[in-house]
């Protein structure tokens with residue numbers, strides 16, 4: 001049931017890199033949507049937040065699936081946030097300059113979107129470290145979506 005994503009990141013992501021991450025992710029949202037992965041804002045409602053300051057989303061809480069479906073009628077779980085400027089808790093100390101962050105998705109469908117975003121982030125900020133429980137399949141699915149729909153295309157400049 002877990003499916004917790006862990007990643008280590010620098011406190012500040014360079015503006016150009018965050019812009020590129022948001023740009024790439026913005027272009028994959030419709031593809032995810034077509035695959036049945038509906039994203040919302042952090043609280044499970046409205047649209048996902050995709051800006052040059054960061055990306056924040058969740059699954060859709062009012063997903064209209066049946067209570068007997070795997071999601072039990074609620075495709076949201078913990079909000080996922082990858083912000084340009086990370087605000088660590090008081091107790092948090094960086095290791096080798098990287099801060100730990102996590103997101104538990106309970107393997108709801110937005111799990112794949114979390115993996116996609118983390119792969120995009122690592123592509124633009126290579127020192128980011130990612131690990132995911134039971135990650136092989138999710139990682140594979142995320143990578144497939146990326147290679148088909150994002151990185152096969154010519155890079156565009158950030159237009160956010």
Ligand SMILES: [Zn+2]
Nearest residue numbers: 063065071075
């Ligand atoms: Zn659902």
